[in-house]
Amino acid sequence: xxxxxxxxxxxxxxxxxxxxxxxxxxxxxxxxxxxxxxxxxxxxxxxxxxxxxxxxxxxxxxxxxxxxxxxxxxxxxxxxxxxxxxxxxxxxxxxxxxxxxxxxxxxxxxxxxxxxxxxxxxxxxxxxxxxxxxxxxxxxxxxxxxxxxxxxxxxxxxxxxxxxxxxxxxxxxxxxxxxxxxxxxxxxxxxxxxx
Amino acid sequence: xxxxxxxxxxxxxxxxxxxxxxxxxxxxxxxxxxxxxxxxxxxxxxxxxxxxxxxxxxxxxxxxxxxxxxxxxxxxxxxxxxxxxxxxxxxxxxxxxxxxxxxxxxxxxxxxxxxxxxxxxxxxxxxxxxxxxxxxxxxxxxxxxxxxxxxxxxxxxxxxxxxxxxxxxxxxxxxxxxxxxxxxxxxxxxxxxxxxxxxxxxxxxxxxxxxxxxxxxxxxxxxxxxxxxxxxxxxxxxxxxxxxxxxxxxxxxxxxxxxxxxxxxxxxxxxxxxxxxxxxxxxxxxxxxxxxxxxxxxxxxxxxxxxxxxxxxxxxxxxxxxxxxxxxxxxxxxxxxxxxxxxxxxxxxxxxxxxxxxxxxxxxxxxxxxxxxxxxxxxxxxxxxxxxxxxxxxxxxxxxxxxxxxxxxxxxxxxxxxxxxxxxxxxxxxxxxxxxxxxxxxxxxxxxxxxxxxxxxxxxxxxxxxxxxxxxxxxxxxxxxxxxxxxxxxxxxxxxxxxxxxxxxxxxxxxxxxxxxxxxxxxxxxxxxxxxxxxxxxxxxxxxxxxxxxxxxxxxxxxxxxxxxxxxxxxxxxxxxxxxxxxxxxxxxxxxxxxxxxxxxxxxxxxxxxxxxxxxxxxxxxxxxxxxxxxxxxxxxxxxxxxxxxxxxxxxxxxxxxxxxxxxxxxxxxxxx
Numbered sequence: 001x002x003x004x005x006x007x008x009x010x011x012x013x014x015x016x017x018x019x020x021x022x023x024x025x026x027x028x029x030x031x032x033x034x035x036x037x038x039x040x041x042x043x044x045x046x047x048x049x050x051x052x053x054x055x056x057x058x059x060x061x062x063x064x065x066x067x068x069x070x071x072x073x074x075x076x077x078x079x080x081x082x083x084x085x086x087x088x089x090x091x092x093x094x095x096x097x098x099x100x101x102x103x104x105x106x107x108x109x110x111x112x113x114x115x116x117x118x119x120x121x122x123x124x125x126x127x128x129x130x131x132x133x134x135x136x137x138x139x140x141x142x143x144x145x146x147x148x149x150x151x152x153x154x155x156x157x158x159x160x161x162x163x164x165x166x167x168x169x170x171x172x173x174x175x176x177x178x179x180x181x182x183x184x185x186x187x188x189x190x191x192x193x194x195x
Numbered sequence: 196x197x198x199x200x201x202x203x204x205x206x207x208x209x210x211x212x213x214x215x216x217x218x219x220x221x222x223x224x225x226x227x228x229x230x231x232x233x234x235x236x237x238x239x240x241x242x243x244x245x246x247x248x249x250x251x252x253x254x255x256x257x258x259x260x261x262x263x264x265x266x267x268x269x270x271x272x273x274x275x276x277x278x279x280x281x282x283x284x285x286x287x288x289x290x291x292x293x294x295x296x297x298x299x300x301x302x303x304x305x306x307x308x309x310x311x312x313x314x315x316x317x318x319x320x321x322x323x324x325x326x327x328x329x330x331x332x333x334x335x336x337x338x339x340x341x342x343x344x345x346x347x348x349x350x351x352x353x354x355x356x357x358x359x360x361x362x363x364x365x366x367x368x369x370x371x372x373x374x375x376x377x378x379x380x381x382x383x384x385x386x387x388x389x390x391x392x393x394x395x396x397x398x399x400x401x402x403x404x405x406x407x408x409x410x411x412x413x414x415x416x417x418x419x420x421x422x423x424x425x426x427x428x429x430x431x432x433x434x435x436x437x438x439x440x441x442x443x444x445x446x447x448x449x450x451x452x453x454x455x456x457x458x459x460x461x462x463x464x465x466x467x468x469x470x471x472x473x474x475x476x477x478x479x480x481x482x483x484x485x486x487x488x489x490x491x492x493x494x495x496x497x498x499x500x501x502x503x504x505x506x507x508x509x510x511x512x513x514x515x516x517x518x519x520x521x522x523x524x525x526x527x528x529x530x531x532x533x534x535x536x537x538x539x540x541x542x543x544x545x546x547x548x549x550x551x552x553x554x555x556x557x558x559x560x561x562x563x564x565x566x567x568x569x570x571x572x573x574x575x576x577x578x579x580x581x582x583x584x585x586x587x588x589x590x591x592x593x594x595x596x597x598x599x600x601x602x603x604x605x606x607x608x609x610x611x612x613x614x615x616x617x618x619x620x621x622x623x624x625x626x627x628x629x630x631x632x633x634x635x636x637x638x639x640x641x642x643x644x645x646x647x648x649x650x651x652x653x654x655x656x657x658x659x660x661x662x663x664x665x666x667x668x669x670x671x672x673x674x675x676x677x678x679x680x681x682x683x684x685x686x687x688x689x690x691x692x693x694x695x696x697x698x699x700x701x702x703x704x705x706x707x708x709x710x711x712x713x714x715x716x717x718x719x720x721x722x723x724x725x726x727x728x729x730x731x732x733x734x735x736x737x738x739x740x741x742x743x744x745x746x747x748x749x750x751x752x753x754x755x756x757x758x759x760x761x762x763x764x765x766x767x768x769x770x771x772x773x774x775x776x777x778x779x780x781x782x783x784x785x786x787x788x789x790x791x792x793x794x795x796x797x798x799x800x801x802x803x804x805x806x807x808x809x810x811x812x813x814x815x816x817x818x819x820x821x822x823x824x825x826x827x828x829x830x831x832x833x834x835x836x837x838x839x840x841x842x843x844x845x846x847x848x849x850x851x852x853x854x855x856x857x858x859x860x861x862x863x864x865x866x867x868x
Contacts, residue, residue, distance in 0.1 A: 007703055073790070074866040077707035078859075081699040088692035096685055103684030107671070110688050111664050114695050115657075121702045122656055126364075126649045185650040188363075 006120055006130035007080040010067060011141015017067035027072035030079045033062035034086050041093055048097055048153040056150040059086065060143045084117060087142045091162075094149055098158040105163045112170035113145075119177045127184060135176045139169045255340025257289055259316075261301040261309060261347035262327055262507045266500045266539040270305045272347035273312055274543040281543065282347050286313050289343075291353065292360050296338060299347065300330050300509075325433035327509040332426035335419050342419055346410035346510050350546055351534040352555050354645075358527035359413055362647045367418045368525035369514065370411040372534070379452065379501070380536040381407035382511045384518075388708060391524040396515040397448070397505040398441035399723050406526070409534055412514055418522050425516035428720060429509075438721040449502045500538045519718050530562040560585055563639035569823030570815045576635050576825060583632070584639035594646055597637035598654050604630035605662030609669030612835060615676030620839065623673075624832035627666060631828045634659065659824065664691055666831065670840035679841060686844035693851045697822075700855065704862050793867040800864030822854040 010017060022029065040055020063086070066079060088110055095106035116139060120130050130136070140148065145165065152161035261272035261282060272282035286297060297316040301309045309318050319334075321327040335342055343360070359370050369391060371384060383395040383404025393401040394408060414422050432438055467487045518524060533553050535546035563584055564577045587597060604626055611623035634655075641651060667687040674683045718725060808814050819826050830850065834843040 005703075005706070007699070007706065074793075075863055077700075077703040077862075077866075080703045081696050084699045085692060085696040088688075088695060092685055092688045092692060095688070096682075100681035100684075103681050103688065104671070107668065107684050107688045107691070110691050110695075111668075114660070114664065114691060117695060117699070118657070118660055122653055124706075126653055181650060181653055184653075188648050188650055 109166035328430035335423035571825030601633035612669035615673035624836035797868030
């Protein structure tokens with residue numbers, strides 16, 4: 001699989017990353033990113049400090065670099081799932097730090113993101129094209145989203161930011177997807193009626 | 196996921212087809228009566244009353260290749276079958292699908308007979324196989340739209356071609372079967388995840404074929420230029436004699452057909468010897484010596500007929516050419532429908548009897564059940580959900596309506612869970628199971644009524660996911676109402692994250708495999724064998740083949756799996772794991788040694804996996820281990836009703852983690868092997 005696969009959901013930074021060729025295989029960079037993220041999250045205490053911010057920044061750099069790096073010969077397919085689990089895991093972790101009120105919001109945000117991540121796959125499968133670039137950019141990609149949420153957590157505004165992000169993402173992702181499928185349904189109906 | 200329709204196909208099950216299948220259950224003796232009933236009988240089911248519908252993509256040009264001779268020297272396409280002839284029946288069947296432009300390619304001396312049999316079609320003449328290729332190339336270059344190529348000498352049930360023609364997910368593909376019954380009449384192919392990876396022809400052999408090509412090949416508009424190019428290339432190759440490597444292959448095949456016939460022949464010889472001993476006692480019996488000579492001649496003729504037919508098998512060569520040129524071909528399985536390729540009057544009569552013995556409607560219903568479902572779905576839902584699907588079809592429900600009802604039931608289940616009381620949890624658990632059954636019905640209804648649509652497939656997938664995650668939310672609300680604290684939302688979030696991760700593993704692995712398949716090396720057509728380099732892959736095809744991949748889960752299915760029948764389960768499971776290549780070619784020499792070690796580990800893993808499949812219960816245990824949707828929903832219902840939401844999420848996380856680790860390990864080993 002080409003390393004900058006739509007499954008990655010790279011968002012607006014995709015162009016930047018795929019031009020950035022770093023040594024080492026894509027999967028190794030991804031594993032390094034996961035390790036850095038996990039270590040920093042563990043090191044930090046009950047509240048988000050600059051340690052977490054540093055960890056997330058390193059994660060974004062390493063995982064971003066995996067987009068343009070040499071694909072791992074046989075197991076490159078592990079990269080997109082690792083991106084998913086790190087992003088979702090980070091969101092749950094930050095939610096747990098922000099008090100119990102945050103957790104329902106976290107669930108809503110995860111559901112909105114999951115919708116998009118499934119949508120990418122289903123669109124490729126049944127419409128032979130991923131969702132258009134603008135809708136992938138508007139959600140920020142995993143990179144901008146994780147950075148935004150981390151800074152929000154640092155500034156103690158995680159709940160409102162996560163809630164806004166959830167509503168924002170859900171709105172665009174769902175509306176755009178339903179719109180595209182309506183077009184498919186129309187074509188199908190025309191084909192059935194017209195032939 | 197599994198059974199529900201990721202694929203919706205719609206099929207126009209035409210009234211006539213169903214009526215015929217309905218009355219033919221009795222076997223041969225009633226044939227006279229049958230024909231009389233065929234056209235008039237009112238079919239019982241609602242399905243049958245639907246008008247023929249065209250699928251997503253209508254085949255615009257059909258080419259029937261009628262250059263094969265029967266044993267009497269005439270065109271095999273014109274052998275008598277039922278009321279008409281083989282070709283006439285085929286043209287009728289294609290007419291049901293509103294295929295518009297029918298071209299028949301035949302030999303000059305048969306022109307008139309063919310015209311007479313199918314007056315509406317365009318007849319092209321070809322003196323040799325190279326001219327057949329020339330004609331097909333011309334048609335592919337000039338006619339617009341998709342192209343369907345069919346050997347004009349096959350007989351099959353009306354529904355046999357439905358999947359190939361109507362399923363929008365088979366853009367380009369072949370009709371195939373994994374049953375060994377068809378080996379002598381078709382050419383072998385090797386399938387991998389519903390795609391044709393390698394194909395035999397009269398003059399080409401492949402390593403470990405897994406299925407048989409049954410003579411029907413569809414190409415989308417996009418792949419039409421590839422067909423034209425391959426046909427041109429073949430025309431050039433065959434011009435003025437075949438490539439030298441080809442002829443010995445046919446000779447070798449003829450020898451093996453001969454051995455096959457010999458075993459039947461010797462059995463009949465034994466019978467003839469017994470008759471000899473009766474000689475004199477039973478003067479009315481024919482002379483045994485005559486019988487022996489007769490049988491011998493018959494078998495000899497049969498082999499000669501096949502060899503002769505093979506020499507004119509242009510469609511098979513085109514398939515090999517297309518596969519080797521990298522055209523992506525999916526498959527549509529014959530399942531338990533009838534298919535035969537008679538080459539003599541006797542064989543045509545036998546085929547007619549055999550076809551009568553199969554109840555086409557029952558086959559249609561049975562084949563609505565997807566073969567690759569998980570344990571819970573297969574044993575606790577599908578056995579009765581297919582009858583619900585038939586009922587829904589009779590009432591005229593569409594699959595999308597059923598899908599929507601299922602989603603609505605899921606939401607009601609979530610609301611029940613959200614009440615937080617014990618009664619609410621129990622009601623929610625029951626409703627969730629009802630929603631799941633309904634969800635299985637929609638896919639089966641789609642397959643039964645052949646109503647495939649992309650929108651339906653999408654709705655089905657999206658509603659499946661939504662249902663599950665809405666239920667998680669309902670459970671959380673209920674738990675908090677019942678006095679649990681808000682951390683339950685974190686558990687739900689973790690369960691969702693894990694499930695998305697597991698699905699993502701499936702998607703990504705499948706995409707990677709498709710990718711590496713398209714990057715495989717191309718073998719030129721003049722070469723009769725697959726390359727020796729492919730031997731490492733052949734190893735996988737044989738060992739890997741038996742280790743069913745663990746993609747029973749949810750979304751992972753590729754096109755073919757979904758349209759597969761029970762009797763092909765085994766083969767499909769094998770296919771799923773089988774064959775090919777995780778882009779092996781590209782490892783640089785530096786890492787050669789390391790990759791040898793990895794490969795050894797991978798092979799050991801696969802061997803272990805094969806070992807664990809010895810018994811059927813082990814296979815089912817492996818399938819359940821990966822927590823497919825049926826098991827997952829059952830787990831949610833049980834734990835929620837008997838314990839509570841916290842237990843549900845803990846169980847989902849525990850089982851899901853084991854499943855994720857198991858799947859990941861298995862696939863990593865498989866990738867290395």
